[in-house]
Amino acid sequence: MRSLGILLGATALVAATSAGATELEVTHWWTSGGEAAAVSELAKAFNASGDVWVDGAIAGSGGVARPIMISRIIGGDPMGATQFNHGRQAEELVEAGLMQDLTDVADAQGWKDIIHPSSLLEACTLDGKIYCAPVNIHSWQWLWLSNAAFEKAGVAVPTNWDEFVAAAPALEAQGIIPLAVGQQSWQTSGAFNVLMVSLAGKDIFLQVYDEKNAEVAAGPDVARVFKAADDARKMSAKSSVQDWNQATNLVITGQAGGQIMGDWAQGEFQVANQVAGEDYTCLPGLGVNEIISTGGDAFYFPKLNDAEKTEAQKRLAALLVTPEVQVGFNLKKGSLPIRGDVDLAAANDCMKKGLDILAKGNVIPDPNQLMSPDSIGQINDLFVEFFNDASITPEDAQARFAEIVGNAD
Template sequence: MKHHAPVLRGIAAALALAGALAAHAAEPLKANVIHWWTSGGESAAIKQFALAYDQAGGQWVDNAIAGADQARATAINRIVGGDPPTAAQFNTSKQFHDLIDQGLLNNVDAVAAKENWNGIFPESILTAIKVNGHFYAAPVDIHMQDWFFYSKAAFAKAGLKGEPQNFNELFADLDKLKAAGVIPLALGGQAWQEKITFDAIFADMDRDLYMKVYRDRDANAVNSPAFRNVLTTFKRLHNYVDAGSPGRNWNDATALVISGKAGMQIMGDWAKGEFSAAKQVAGKDFGCFPGFGPKSPYMVAGDVFVFPKTDKPEAVKAQQLLATVMTSPAAQAAFSQRKGSIPIRPDVDMAGFDICAKEGMAIMKDKSRQLPNPEMLIPPDVQGALQDVITNFWNKNQSVDDAQKAFASALKS
C-alpha cells in the first residue's frame, strides 16, 4: 500500500487547497465603518445598517467615535495617512468636497445607476452628493434640524393646551413654562447647538432673507434691519435656558424634556431616537412641530457615507455593497424608525413611522417647503466662522450691532 501514499498525500493536499480556496471565497466582505452615532437612539439605528450589511454577505466592523468633529478628523487622518476606512460618515453638506477635489474618494456611480438614485432621491440631496457628474457619497437619511419638541406633561403643568403658531405665542408659552417652575427651553450650550437654534429662528422668521444671506452672501441682507431683528429674537431666547446649559450634550437636553423637567427643545429630528429609546410615544408623551404654520420651511439636512480611495477589489466590492444596502428600502425603514430621521427614499412604507416622521415625509413632497441647511450652501470654513460669531453673541454681553458686523465679516471669509 506504500506506493499509494504519495498519491493519497497529493489528493489530500489538493482537497486541503480546494477547501482553503473555498473558505477564502466565502469570506464576507469586511467593511470598517467610521461614524459618530453613539447615543442610545443612534446606536440602535446604526445597528440596523450593520445587520443588513452582514445579512447581505458582508462583515460590518464598527468604528464608532463620539463627536462628529472627532469622527470626521479621524477619518480624514486615516485617509491621508494611507490607512483608509471602507466608509466614513459626513453630513449632507460640502464637508467632504475637499476630499473629492484631492482625488481621495471613490465614486459609487455603478450603484447609483443600478439603483436609479437620480430618479428617486430629492434634488437637494442629489446636489450635495453628485459632483462633476459623479456620485461620491451614499445618503442615508433626511433630517430636519429645527423641529420643536415639547413635553406634554410640562405643557399641562403650565396650562398650555396647544402649540404656538407664531413667535409671539412661542414667547408667551415660554413665559408660562417659566412661571410653572420648569426649564422653558432645554439647550445644550455647545457651539453647533447654538448655531442650529439660530438658524431655526432665522428660517422661520424670513426664509427669503435666509437664502440671501447663506446662498447669495449678500452684504446688504446681513446689514439690514430685518437681519438685526433675527439676531435680537435669537438672543431673547437666552432668558429661557437654565444655568446648567453651557457644555451640555444635546441628548442630555433631550432627556430634560423626556423627564418633564424642561418644556421645549429646538433640535433636529434625531432627538426622536432618544424619545423612542425612553419608550415615549409621539403625540402622547411628547409633541413636535416643524416651525409655525403650514408653509413653514423644512430645512433639509442629513448624513452620508463617503468611500475613501482604494484600488483593492475586495474593498471596492465592500464599498459598493455598503452603498447598496444602506440605501435599500428595508434598511432605510429600519434605520430611520430608530434614528428619528425620515428615509432618503420617498417609496418607503410609512406604516411603521411616528406622527412626526409622517408629517416630515408629507412635507418633503412639497418642494416649495424644502430649504437647504446652511452647510449645503456655504463652505465648512465659513460655517465655522459664522458658528463662532453666533456662540460668541449667545454667551457674551455683546451688542446686536457688533454681532451683526461680526457676522458680515465672517460671511466674507
C-alpha cells in the same frame, strides 16, 4: 509625514491581505443607543448579502470622529467606507482624488430618479460624478414642547414661536426654564438657523447661506431674527446643561418648556416612553413656516487598491439605497428616508409630519451643504458667545454675522 504614510499604508496592506477579501471596515460616529441599533440594521443587511461588515465606530461626536477619519484617509490607511454629513465636509478629499467614484452604481440603480429631494444627490456630486451614498435625512427645524410644563404654568400649549415667547413669563413664574439650550456651540447656531428659516423664510435663508449676501445678512429681515434670538437668549438664561440630550431631558421631565433641536431629539422622547401629542408636542418650522432642511448622513468610499474591495464598496453603496435597508435603518434612527417611494407605516406622528412636509417639497439645504466647515465654525463661535454674554447687543452680533457671511466661501 510621507514616510509615516508609507508605513501606515504598508501595515494596512498586510492587514488587508491577511483578512478575507470582501471585508469592509466602516467607520461612523453613531454610538448612542438608538444610533447603534440603526447601524446594526445596515451591518445585518450587508452581512446577509455575503460580505462582511467590520464595525469601526468612533466614540464622541462628529467633531471628534471626523479628524480621525480624515487623518486615516490622508495618511494612507483608508477604511472601506465612512460616514460624513453630506455636504462639504469631504469636499477637499473628493477633489484630491481620494474618494471612489460611484457614478456607475448610481446610473445602474437610477439614483437620479429615486432619491428625493434631489439636493441630497447634488451634495454628493462633483463635476457630474457621484461620490457618496446618502442614507438618511435629518432636519433641524423642530420645536419640542413639554405638555406637562405648560399645564403646570396654566397656559395652552403654544402652536407657534410667538405664542411660546408670550408664554415664557408664565413658565418662569412656576420656576420652569422656558427654553432649554445646551452649551455646545453647534446647538446655539443651529437654533439660530432654525429661527432664520422659520421667521424670515426660505428666500432670506438662501440669500444668506447660499448666495452669501452680506447686505441681506445685515438687513432688516435678519434683524428681526436677531431680535428673536435675543428673546431666545433671555428665555434660556437659566439653562446651564452642556449636551443636547441633557437639554432634551429637561423638556422630557417638564423642567423646561421647550427646546429647538433636530429630529434626533425624538429618539430621547421614545426612550423615555413619551407619546407625541400626549406628552410632548412637536412644531416643525416653529409652527410658523413649515419647512425642513435636508441635512443628514452619507457614506463615502475611499479609493482602495484592491479590486475585490472596490467591488464590495460598490455593492455596499447600492445596498444602502435599497427600500428595505432604508426602512429598517430610518425607523430605528428616527430620521427620514432618502426616497419618497418607501412605506413608513410604523412612523410616529412627528415623523409623519416630517414626511408630509418632505412630500410637499418644502425643503431647504442644510447650512453644512452650503458653507464650508470654516465658516460654520465661525458662526458657531459667534452664537455661543452671543447666547452666553448678555452684553452683546443683537445689533453688534448682526454686524459680526454679516461680516462672516461676506467673507464666507
